[in-house]
Amino acid sequence: MKMIKEKLEQAVEILKEKGIDVWLIFVRESHTLTDPSLPLIFEGSCTWQSAFLISATGKTTAIVGNLDFPAVRDLGVYDNVISYKASIRDDLLKEISALDPRSIALNFSTNDHVSDGLTHGMFLLLNDYLKDTDYVNRFVSAEKIISALRGRKSPSELDRLRKAINITIDIFDEVTRMLKPGLSEKEIAQFVLKRVDELGVGLSWDPASCPSVFTGPDTAGAHYGPTDRKTARGHIMNMDFGVRTDDYVSDLQRTWYFLREGETDAPAEVKKAFDAVRDAITKAAEFLRPGVEGWEVDNVARQHIINCGFDEYPHALGHQVGREAHDGAGVLCPIWERYGDLPYLKVEAGQVYTLEPRVYCKGFGVATIEEEVVVTENGCKFLSPRQMELFLVK
């Protein structure tokens, strides 16, 4: 509740800053399909068509079905809570007319999935309800509002993110202690899931690939569930994993090397791969600061990997983390069409990014590290304790 109030106040400030008069969140059956912005401005779920109007003047209005009304009223965070029975049309028209906004931000975006919570059917409904007014010509994307509102973490949000990171790091340490050659990826994942269960936390993303475990040179690479493939001496193994606690998540990766008989350290080519990844993160973090564009940060890491003689990684350097593991624009990504305009978004203070380059080390496996940083006024700070050396398994 406290956080909802803080976020609503922050939203009003952002509306003023961006010069947008009203932000309209328009949802229905939100338990089945949850607009990713809804939990920022509302606690609970709505059954019938529901409209949340946040005005740059500071006024907040919720129009909801009669069955949802008591819960929304008793939340006590909206100035004005209106109940309807047969149709939302009249109340919606009346409230929008009273605010008479020059611009109405809606949750659609071609670039950013967390800013794209309005379904096409709901967009058509809205156009129908407002068809006899000029308001249908005043819709703009809420992308900038949502990007700022999700991105700019408050101190209590950072506390929650740190908590999720620390739990994840502790589990990585436990993994290091239990690892040995001959365990399957699935067995290692089961160990992690057992710890998650015992600690009473959730998973950051789809359980089918959280954690992801990849061992050896023939691994799938990424976004694939653990298999029956077994760890073996001479393998590089990496894990991509995060937990959800208090509605906030972590997203981290670590790399292990399984020493062969007689080895006391990893072979030179494995160390070279790991070091390339680690140093790419260092260089990107040194460059990262408010005002730079996402692609520039990606490029610092990408060029370092290429300069070290490796293939560039087939994905972005990093993404924001918050309520979701992929928490929306901006992204530290290359200029590829599938990223749309995202590469050009400027980094802002308060944002939390992953830094996660990867290198395929032929004959051994994939070396990858993923850290989390928070952008400060003039640079960035690591939220996660860094992995500076390979974890060696005897």
Add this chain to the structure above:
Amino acid sequence: MKMIKEKLEQAVEILKEKGIDVWLIFVRESHTLTDPSLPLIFEGSCTWQSAFLISATGKTTAIVGNLDFPAVRDLGVYDNVISYKASIRDDLLKEISALDPRSIALNFSTNDHVSDGLTHGMFLLLNDYLKDTDYVNRFVSAEKIISALRGRKSPSELDRLRKAINITIDIFDEVTRMLKPGLSEKEIAQFVLKRVDELGVGLSWDPASCPSVFTGPDTAGAHYGPTDRKTARGHIMNMDFGVRTDDYVSDLQRTWYFLREGETDAPAEVKKAFDAVRDAITKAAEFLRPGVEGWEVDNVARQHIINCGFDEYPHALGHQVGREAHDGAGVLCPIWERYGDLPYLKVEAGQVYTLEPRVYCKGFGVATIEEEVVVTENGCKFLSPRQMELFLVK
């Protein structure tokens, strides 16, 4: 996997029946925002923009980002799995051109939320990708396809629904045994949640109001979380509750009466309210059969309630149940604007509906029963063992 294959085959038959050439499911970051149709035709989640093309010819194609590719390929249910790196545009254009459909069904709907999983931003992207072709003029709503595909339950889907119902009924029985005057709604809900946890099942809807518990004449009515209000002699109490097991849910309501000192049965006015609800369900079930329209079924129950001298219930008589507690069109609802065209949809064999009229009994509370029925070739069958009498608490 077996169910995905069955549903894909069913989808092809439905496309032929409805005269639609191709059904296109277009998603991204599906773990954050899951198109409700995706789990019917795919197991797992997609990170980048992903297109699933199901053709009336029987051909199935998935176009996904390179990181998601191995998992989708290894699912083994799509004839043709294509991987892309920089943009989905070229592959999407090529595959659609090869199918050359006269109609392309997309997941948007003003009426039905489970048919409305395509976001407006993704709709705009699709229009951009296909802008130089005539395909942008061939989009139709997938509402009819989805309605049929979700609605027509296979025998194994009915088994799962029965399992969820039976667990719910067992918990209601345990509630009857533990109830006494002086327990708060919250304490009763906590008892239910503890049993859910011990049984290792999930909840059918938002935990804030699953179960809902309403006791006495001053209750919120519906869609409201349990409060500190205490049960007392002379109260009617009702509970709205369901569990999720094997991805399928239940949704049932039951009513209890707390006997006053000296009473051996409920007062006549309480029994009259309960009987009105029970008999409205009986009459609606006797009427319900393939081919009738939703509003007609609602009207049978609604008129019975009114004829008994009570206010009509401020919601629909019933909704479908399946993967969600509100599983989409059709609905047994009155002709109110917020229901759009839904009241006029025809009932089909294989659909599972709730029947849930309610009556406010002045001075006592809300009497309500919710049962589940499956529509058969010439009528309907109760899936839930019915509540025929008030549960009395001594």
